[in-house]
Amino acid sequence: MSEPAKRITDIGPPPYEKFLHPLIKKNYGKWLYHERPAPGVLCHISETGDKLYTVRAATPRLLSIQTIRMFADLADKYSGGYLRFTSRNNVEFLLDNPDNIEPLKKELLAAGFLVGGTNNSISNIVHTQGWIHCHSAATDASGIVKAVMDALHDHFTESKLPAKLRIALACCLNMCGAVHCSDIAILGVHRKPPKIKRDVLSKVCEIPTLISSCPTGAIRPATFEGKPSVEVIEEQCMYCANCYTVCPAMTLNDPDNDGLSIWVGGKVSNARSAPRFSKLAVPFLPNNPPRWPEVVDAVVNIVDVYARNARKFERMGEWIDRIGWPRFFELTGIEFTRYHIDDFKHAGTTFARSAHLKF
Amino acid sequence: MGDDTKSNTKLLDELEKGPWPSFVTEMKKAAETNPMAKDLLGQLELSYEERIGHWKHGGIVGVMGYGGGVIGRYSDVPEKFPNVAHFHTLRINHPSGWFYTSEALRKLCDIWERHGSGLTNMHGSTGDIIFLGTKTNELEPVFQELTQAGFDLGGSGSVLRTPSCCVGQARCEWACYDTMATCDSLTRAYQDEIHRPAFPYKFKIKCSGCANDCVAAIARADLSVIGTWKDDIQQDDAAVSEYAAAGLDIQKDVCDHCPTKCMQWDGKKLAINNRECVRCMHCINVMPKALKPGKEKGATLLIGAKAPIMQGALLSSVLIPFVPAAELLDTIKELVSRIWDFWSEYGNNRERVGELIQRIGMPAFLDAIGLDPVPEMVTAPRDNPYIFFQTKEDGQETK
Amino acid sequence: MAVPLETLVEEIYKMVVDLQGKKNVRAMSLTKAMIDKYGAGEVNKEDCKHAIRQLIDSGRCVYGYYGGESFITIPRKEEAASG
Numbered sequence: 001m002s003e004p005a006k007r008i009t010d011i012g013p014p015p016y017e018k019f020l021h022p023l024i025k026k027n028y029g030k031w032l033y034h035e036r037p038a039p040g041v042l043c044h045i046s047e048t049g050d051k052l053y054t055v056r057a058a059t060p061r062l063l064s065i066q067t068i069r070m071f072a073d074l075a076d077k078y079s080g081g082y083l084r085f086t087s088r089n090n091v092e093f094l095l096d097n098p099d100n101i102e103p104l105k106k107e108l109l110a111a112g113f114l115v116g117g118t119n120n121s122i123s124n125i126v127h128t129q130g131w132i133h134c135h136s137a138a139t140d141a142s143g144i145v146k147a148v149m150d151a152l153h154d155h156f157t158e159s160k161l162p163a164k165l166r167i168a169l170a171c172c173l174n175m176c177g178a179v180h181c182s183d184i185a186i187l188g189v190h191r192k193p194p195k196i197k198r199d200v201l202s203k204v205c206e207i208p209t210l211i212s213s214c215p216t217g218a219i220r221p222a223t224f225e226g227k228p229s230v231e232v233i234e235e236q237c238m239y240c241a242n243c244y245t246v247c248p249a250m251t252l253n254d255p256d257n258d259g260l261s262i263w264v265g266g267k268v269s270n271a272r273s274a275p276r277f278s279k280l281a282v283p284f285l286p287n288n289p290p291r292w293p294e295v296v297d298a299v300v301n302i303v304d305v306y307a308r309n310a311r312k313f314e315r316m317g318e319w320i321d322r323i324g325w326p327r328f329f330e331l332t333g334i335e336f337t338r339y340h341i342d343d344f345k346h347a348g349t350t351f352a353r354s355a356h357l358k359f
Numbered sequence: 360m361g362d363d364t365k366s367n368t369k370l371l372d373e374l375e376k377g378p379w380p381s382f383v384t385e386m387k388k389a390a391e392t393n394p395m396a397k398d399l400l401g402q403l404e405l406s407y408e409e410r411i412g413h414w415k416h417g418g419i420v421g422v423m424g425y426g427g428g429v430i431g432r433y434s435d436v437p438e439k440f441p442n443v444a445h446f447h448t449l450r451i452n453h454p455s456g457w458f459y460t461s462e463a464l465r466k467l468c469d470i471w472e473r474h475g476s477g478l479t480n481m482h483g484s485t486g487d488i489i490f491l492g493t494k495t496n497e498l499e500p501v502f503q504e505l506t507q508a509g510f511d512l513g514g515s516g517s518v519l520r521t522p523s524c525c526v527g528q529a530r531c532e533w534a535c536y537d538t539m540a541t542c543d544s545l546t547r548a549y550q551d552e553i554h555r556p557a558f559p560y561k562f563k564i565k566c567s568g569c570a571n572d573c574v575a576a577i578a579r580a581d582l583s584v585i586g587t588w589k590d591d592i593q594q595d596d597a598a599v600s601e602y603a604a605a606g607l608d609i610q611k612d613v614c615d616h617c618p619t620k621c622m623q624w625d626g627k628k629l630a631i632n633n634r635e636c637v638r639c640m641h642c643i644n645v646m647p648k649a650l651k652p653g654k655e656k657g658a659t660l661l662i663g664a665k666a667p668i669m670q671g672a673l674l675s676s677v678l679i680p681f682v683p684a685a686e687l688l689d690t691i692k693e694l695v696s697r698i699w700d701f702w703s704e705y706g707n708n709r710e711r712v713g714e715l716i717q718r719i720g721m722p723a724f725l726d727a728i729g730l731d732p733v734p735e736m737v738t739a740p741r742d743n744p745y746i747f748f749q750t751k752e753d754g755q756e757t758k
Numbered sequence: 759m760a761v762p763l764e765t766l767v768e769e770i771y772k773m774v775v776d777l778q779g780k781k782n783v784r785a786m787s788l789t790k791a792m793i794d795k796y797g798a799g800e801v802n803k804e805d806c807k808h809a810i811r812q813l814i815d816s817g818r819c820v821y822g823y824y825g826g827e828s829f830i831t832i833p834r835k836e837e838a839a840s841g
Contacts, residue, residue, distance in 0.1 A: 008506035009424060010550035013452035016539055019459050020529060029528040029537070033647040044530055052530060060382040062491070064389040064396075065468035065477045072461035072468075081461040085481050087525065087574050094530075113380050128484065131406035132382075132399070133432060133448060133491060135414040140406065142382040143374055150377030175666035176484040181578040181674070206782065209708070209825070215669040242668050246709075246825035248416045255410035268578045270570035270585075271641045272616050275577045275674055289407040290370040313616055313641070345671055419822045419831070424814055426821025426828050516821070516828035517784070555811070556821055556828030557785040703786050709827050 021082040021094045023052050039159045040115035041101060053095040055079075055104050057113040058124050058149070058156060061089040062132065062142055070111060078104040088124040088166075090117050114157050120164055122155040122303070127169040128176045130188075135248075136241055137171040138188035138258040139287050145169055147291040148186070151300050162310040162319070165303065166267070173240050183316035184299055185263040185278045188287075192257045193237040194250035198224045205247035213246045238344070260285045260295050264302060264328075265317030273318055279325075279350075281332070283339040298334075305332045324358045368400055370407040389477035395492055396476045398442035402434060420447055420495055422502040426556040428512025429498060445494045446476070450487035450513035451505060452546055452553075455539035456526050457482060466508050474501040485563065486523030486574075487513035511550070517560050517709075519552040524566035525573040532647060533640070534568030535586030535656040536684040542566045544688055558699065559706030559715075564691075569652065570640045576661075576675070581712045582695060583661040583675040584687070588653035591633040592642070598649035599629045613642050657683040660694065663713025673713040676721075680735035697728040722747075760800040766792060766809040774819055774830055782822065782829035785810055 017025070027046035034044045042054040059067075071091055075083040078100040079093040086092060091113070093104055105115050117123040125148065128134065130141030148167070155161060168182040172189075179185045201207075207228055211219050218236035222229050243250040252258075262285070266278030281302065285294040302316075309331060310319035320328045329336045342350050374383045386403070389396035402413050417431025430448040437444035454463075471477060471490050474497040480489035488510075493501065502512065513521035522545045525531070527538030545564055546553070552562075565580035567573055569587070576583035603609050609624040621635035622642065631642075633653075643650045660682060661675035682690045698712060705727075706715050716724045725732055734740075770788050777783045789806040810830065813819040822831040 007423070007503065009511070010554060011506060011509065011511045012547040012550055013454045013511065013543070014463065014509040016455040016458055016543055019454055019463060024529050029534075031528070031530065031532040033532055033651075044532070054530070058380055059481065060380045060385055061480050061482075062382040062385050063479050063481050064385040065472055065479065066388045067385060068464050068468050068479065068481065072464045075461045083459055083461070083464075084526070085457040085459075087457075087486075087523075089481065091481070112384070114378060126484070131403055131412045131414075133414065133430075133446070135412060135416050135432070137412045137414075140403075143371075143407070146374050146377070146379055146381055146383075149379035153378045156379075170666075173666075173668055175668075175672075177579075180666060180672045181575065209782075213669070213709075213825075240668055245668075246827070253411050258410070268572045268575040270572065270577075270637075270639045271644055272618055272639055275572070277672060277674070287410050289410060290373040312612065313645075416825075417823060419820060419834070421821060421823075423817065426814075426823070431823070516823045516826070518828065555785075555814070556823075557807070559784070559786070560826065704790075708784070709825075 019082070019084075021052070021080060021096070023050055023096045024082075024094065026050065027052070036119050036159075037101075039121065039157055040105070040118055042118060043098075051096075051098075053098055053101055055093045055095065055101055055108070055115060056086070056090050056117050057092075057108045057115050058117060059085075059089055059091050059113065060142065060146065061124070061127065074104060074107060077107075086117075086124075088117070088126055090124050114153060116157040116159075119159040120161045121157075121159045122149075122152050122161070122165045122167060124156075125149060125167045125169055126177045126179070126182075128171045130171040134171060136174065136244060136253075138190050138241075138253065139171050139260060140289060141169055141171045141188075143289055144186060144260070144292045144295055147293075147296050148299050151296050152303060155303065161307055163313050163315045165306070165316065167299070173242075174245070180263070180277050181266040181268045181275060182278050183264065183267065184302060185266065186295060186299065187261045187263060188258065189261050189284065190239040190241060190252045190254065190258050191284065192239065192252070192254055193218075193232050193234045194241075194243055194252050196230065196232065197249040197251060198229055201229050201247070201249035202227045205249055210243055210247045210250070213242045215240060215242065219243060255287065259287045260292070262295070262298055262302070265315075265320050267315050267317055269315075272313070273315075273321070276317055278317075280340050281328075281334055283337060302332055302334075327358065368404045371400065371404050386478065393472075393477040394442040395446065395494075396478055398440035399446065399476060399478070399492065402436065402440045402443055405436065405439070414446075417447075420445075420498065422498050422512065425512060425554040427514040427516050427518040427554050430515055432492070443492065446492035447495065447498060448492060449475075449490040449498070449501060449505075450483060450485075450515055450521065451490065452511050452513050452521050453482055453486055453488050453523070455524055455543040455546075456529055457486070458529070467510070470501060470504045470508065474504070485513070485520045487521050512554065514553040514561075517556040517558045518554070518562070519549050519558070520561055520563045521553065522546050522549075522564040522566065523574055525568050527566075527568045531568060533571065533586075533643065533652060535588055535652050536568065536658050536687055538566040538568045538584075538586070541584065541688055541691070545691065548692065552699070558703055560709045560711055562699070562702075562712065564695075566658075570638055571644065576664075578664050578674060579666075580664055580675065581662065582691070582698070583664060584658050584691065585661065586652075586656065586658050587638050587681065588656045589681055590653035590655040592631055592636065592653060593651045594629065594631065595649050596628065599646065600627075602646050602649055607646070613645055616641050616645075655683070657681050658687055660691065662698075663711070663716055665711045665713050670714055670717060673717070675713075677736050678730065680733065694728070701727040720747075761792075761796050761805070763805070763809060763812070766801065766805055767812050769795070770806070770809050771813055771818060774813075775832060778832050782824060782827065782831070784827075784829055788830065 170179040222231040262282040263278035420431035475493035524538035524542035527534040565576035664675040
């Protein structure tokens, strides 16, 4: 290690100003409105009369330095070296010359990066690390995203849905990412209580912390071969894996019982209706790599039914508000089960407490 | 090596088929020259075969002086994949709005080529640049090269996580305050809180320029800053007529979707009752050329969002209904210092601020941070009679 | 302040050593313990923050991380959590 005196710390990110296209610097805060000349292309018009063109392309989020360098080369060639990434892991090139739009799109497509994701499309799927880098993943993330978007890619490259549709995936209940407020959320779940590695538990875990980590109080103190340990009241466990987060001896990952659940109707935008959580549609689908056909079929089905039935501007949840949940289950053919009725804290808030029923 | 990689990844090879860009292709690109990326591919193939992950919990690993920014990761099959025996990830403060020059990106790539797997996430869920996987002895060198290049680590563990923001006034006509400057100022002001864990658990700040909330602040941030305005929607009647002439059904597509039905269209003129507008953004989204946020701009501050674990997911709720844009940064700083003081002292281990509020009650939290209750904080007053009446020291009832 | 920084540094270090292997101790717990010991008039949060920063920057203490929670501990050989 080099001398501590030489170390630079706490400088934060580079100032963003030096990464802004000159046209953005000049028109910062002066944008008047925007147009959408084509899917994946935006045109922002400033009060100075300047026009800025954006070309948006999908990325798999996991990017090699080779691909990032390729994006840098494209930026040098077409957008003065200026580019950005979006909150949904798309890459955007910022152009002052509209003549560069088509050649840039052509090169992106040739390199395998679809252009789209604007307006009423399905943008990129926000997702987590999965088996690539996470210890608590109940499933992979990138593989399911790839398989689902292969099936839905024309909703990315075209803008033909009633409203925007946001899909997100989290590989466990920790939910890195805004999965719980998405039009469609795909969520990795466990279905069995933790298997306790009793031989190592007392060495690697703080037992009081472990006990208090359980939201339902299902973990209680016990002894194992004379050493302090814990036991799990299995009927009280709802497989959240919070105990595993604080104690690696509480193992939940299980090839046969882990899988995916699908949730619908959430949103974060305040447009029209208030932000809301996604609700359970499909409680469980098997973990079936490499292409998870059951998950792909379920998501495509929900998208198709929504696209056919929703009115212009209706997000998934707003469409379901109008038609009602019974009709949602009928139209999608998804079975309504006991698992759909909440029995966690504040469960009653989702009970039908009126005689307003649609038949 | 290319052929060797290919023959060993039968399942992953299936994910190179189809039109969507493939993460497997990315991993293979890196694997051509990088042994860590090659072993990552091998271990992932094993996970696909066995349908289970092969990573262990992290241990104590990081750069000197910091308690955040590095996620320790170890393979549970190091004998099979020795090059990912350690595979630690670095989180790096991203520039506001995720803007880059090609030069800056190349600099990052060069550093990561020298010291890591050559794989990244652009970007992680919280917004950081993610350098995906390296060995313990590379952490200090990569950190030093990053800081030389003007970059610094982000947060992990019980710290302030790197704040993030939407594109804001850089490229959006709806931004009601300068999200990028706000985010950048906060990230700089709180480097100590990002790098040296002193909180009960994580704390996230996200800044959206308007109620469309492109960074999902209301769902994901402990402190959500969402742009809004106080006066009337700016309306250009000629442009409204243009939209109508171009075929937009103003009654059906605009007025009928207004959540408070505060708009009327008589076929010629759009009338907005701004007193009843909730600033949802729908009409502005549909007619960006004709309608825009008012001139008295600022933001709403909301508190407490989080994912489900452990007491259930929460959305943020209103704390300060409106802060003028000019006062926003100072107000946020004053507010978070009060919140952090209280939460640091009274929060349980691993208790997000939203959960603390659930546990002690919003009124007690407001007392603790010195805010007066206002009706904008609730959708309705309580509907149960279990009021904790309080008396002041002088015997008077408190309100 | 009434309590010299060096004293605070040593007292905090001693507490971290004593709790080693028993409990993962947070910066705030150390701070509260010092305030309890010396009284709020003698030592404050900022003093403790400086003392902890000194221990970390000198390498005598390091930040640990486990199960979503960060704490302060004594440097030890790197290892994965066995589990």
